[in-house]
Amino acid sequence: MRDTLSSTISSVTDLLLKRQAAPDVLTEQTGAAFAPVSPVEIEARAVSKTFGATPIFSDVSFRLARGEATALVGANGTGKSTLLRCLMGLIPTSTGSVHLLGQQTDEATGRQMRNMRAQVGLVSQKHNLVPRLSVLSNVLHGLLGKHPGIRHWSHSLAPQSSRETAIQALERVGLADFAHRRADRLSGGQSQRVAIARAIVGAPKILFADEPCASLDPSAGEDVMELFFRLVRDENVTVVFTSHNIEHALKYGDRVLGLAQGRIQLDATAASLSSADLRGLYD
Amino acid sequence: MTDNASPWNERARFELARFERPSAISFLGYALGLVVIFWCLAGVGFSVEKVASAPPRFADFAARAFPPNLDPQVLSRLGWKMVETLQIAFAGAVIGVILSVPVALLAAKGLIAGPWVNQIVRTGLSFIRAVPDIAWALVFVVAVGLGPFAGMLAIVIDTIGFCGRFFADDMEATDKGPAESLTATGARKLDVVACATIPGSLPAFISTSLFALEKAVRSSTILGLVGAGGIGIELKVGFDLFDYPTAMTVILMIAVVVIGIELVSGWARTKIIGEQR
Structure with a gap:
């Protein structure tokens, strides 16, 4: 399994090295077709996070383009939710910086941060109504x-x-x-749909979803994911979602970021990956 | 069979778990506790003789107090005083609860104010609670004069000390999820508190407010002792004039009203909070 992961990582590294990206735009391979040049909406530059003396992740860097759906996968405790909160500026990074909609979050004033977040929506694992x-x-x-x-x-x-x-x-x-x-x-599924309505009511440019169907049964979870992505695809919204469900990551994500051992170990288009590639992250 | 598996060892295992030898520090702690208790008893002049001689004196008081004074004129006068007592309690508790909300917002950590403000407000609330309600009544009698208004102000302050602290604790303990979801969409701190934190804490607020009302009713019955209105003055006059039947009537009226308020409050608490799943 480690070999599979290593080969995946090396092929992804090759892919990334071949990518010719301008500073503020990305040319992305989304699914089978190449998307047009898109502005970068989320960028993490060498982001690290520690809680006390405990390192959660380090040297995390990536750039996500407008309209891209990115699945953040990894085992429990690898810091997916923490990374999501760092990207939204809800918790500070220990080192490195996050740029959200062209603004560096740790340099933004309170008002700038609120204006930035007004263009963002969040759907949590627990609906949080x-x-x-x-x-x-x-x-x-x-x-x-x-x-x-x-x-x-x-x-x-x-x-x-x-x-x-x-x-x-x-x-x-x-x-x-x-x-x-x-x-x-409301039932669990209905509550999560209301949470989605709350997240999209402001017509956000970016939506973060932290394991949006983890508290639902498989059928309700599938319904919620279908609905969520149907709505955001219509609006060309940039989505970052965490999931333990490998099939969801491959089905709904254009791109997959894999966290393991405190680092991004996988960064590839969903179309280029198989379930086996992702299972390696959980070993 | 080895020694470890013998029936005696099996029994001993359970016996040892039941009795644990205290450490030297624990032993010293227990001993010190006993010394403090005896010191306090000595300080209050605890006397077995006085305890033994109390029942006949109490029986004498009971014989002089019963039957309670049920004269219609007296009952009417005491009834109006009891109404005034409840007015002091309700007005004081309601105003106190309303004022406690902004105070608690400043006292609660991580809501709208920084840690320095939190600490200063919490210290202020501790001071308010440290001063007994009867002492606040004395202060307000000096400030606004004799009468029920001074009593109401004392109840307001006492309620702020009680509810301000517990409202703040309730808000700190409430589920942070809804607040985080609203913060993530750019809501201001005040909006987050109004839309997520306070509604999330509402059941606890209601429960605390009902306790505050019970406390206010109990307090308001004795504020009259220092001239701050209510039925307490009738109790004092009854004892001062050795009119024990009237004093007994006052005591029974207070007991009935306080127990009634506790029953209604308990019912309301179950009814309101029980609706939440």
């Missing part, structure tokens, strides 16, 4: 980055235009009829 509030209020909260203030705290106070936007987002995930139901009265 506020249980006692209505589904509609939860979705409206996804607009707080663009419309801060009390009018978007609750569906009762929200302007009509925002309510309509939120209802449209719920329609896209098939839950418009549940708008006034309390969030804690």
